[in-house]
Amino acid sequence: MMQIRKAKEKDLPMITEIYNEAIMTTIATFDTTPKTLDEQKTWFEDHGRKNPLLVAEMDGTVIGWGSLSKWSDRCAYTDTAEISLYIRKDYQGKGIGKRLLKRILEEGEKQGLHAVIARITEGNTISISLHEEFGFFPIGVMKEVGVKFGKRLDVLLMEKIFE
Ligand SMILES: CC(C)(COP(=O)(O)OP(=O)(O)OC[C@H]1O[C@@H](n2cnc3c(N)ncnc32)[C@H](O)[C@@H]1OP(=O)(O)O)[C@@H](O)C(=O)NCCC(=O)NCCS
Numbered sequence: 001m002m003q004i005r006k007a008k009e010k011d012l013p014m015i016t017e018i019y020n021e022a023i024m025t026t027i028a029t030f031d032t033t034p035k036t037l038d039e040q041k042t043w044f045e046d047h048g049r050k051n052p053l054l055v056a057e058m059d060g061t062v063i064g065w066g067s068l069s070k071w072s073d074r075c076a077y078t079d080t081a082e083i084s085l086y087i088r089k090d091y092q093g094k095g096i097g098k099r100l101l102k103r104i105l106e107e108g109e110k111q112g113l114h115a116v117i118a119r120i121t122e123g124n125t126i127s128i129s130l131h132e133e134f135g136f137f138p139i140g141v142m143k144e145v146g147v148k149f150g151k152r153l154d155v156l157l158m159e160k161i162f163e
Contacts, residue, residue, distance in 0.1 A: 002096065004103045007053040007065060009044060014062035015055065016040045018088050027121045027153060028086075030146045046070065051081055052107045056096050063091040066104040071117055079114035085127070101134055109162045116162075121146070122154040136160045 056064040068081035
């Protein structure tokens with residue numbers, strides 16, 4: 001049985017394994033070197049009530065995670081967050097990303113966020129349509145801002161506003 005719950009510090013090794021796989025094999029993230037557990041601990045501690053971090057767990061294994069991280073440390077941005085969503089490779093395409101996205105948006109809205117921004121690399125059509133389904137709209141394209149695996153990449157910015 002799959003459950004979605006708040007992430008705990010003890011989940012960090014499995015969260016990190018999922019993220020590091022994405023770093024090394026996909027253009028979904030512009031990180032290019034694997035995260036250490038120490039770095040991930042700092043990231044974990046930077047989340048809290050208003051910046052939820054959720055995991056999808058199946059039989060004791062973390063199979064996906066989602067976060068609404070601070071968009072900026074500048075205080076006027078306090079009601080704006082950036083979404084991240086990563087599902088373990090062998091569990092993708094089974095509806096888990098959709099359930100996790102729904103839950104984390106509900107949580108963010110409940111905690112008083114107003115706007116959520118997604119930065120999605122060009123060509124990630126699954127992620128783009130998933131975000132559209134949940135009310136994200138395009139707000140611009142950052143042209144040729146990244147280079148990964150030898151290719152210069154555009155990033156689509158999408159936003160959702162809680163009415
Ligand atoms: C993008 C991602 C989060 C989506 O999560 P997921 O669990 O794989 O997706 P779901 O099974 O919930 O499917 C969501 C939708 O995409 C479609 N979809 C999923 N995988 C698909 C595939 N391989 N081919 C075509 N459509 C696919 C589903 O049919 C579903 O469509 P629907 O809403 O019309 O039913 C996940 O694939 C992932 O972690 N990818 C790598 C990292 C990444 O790109 N993260 C997002 C960064 S912005």
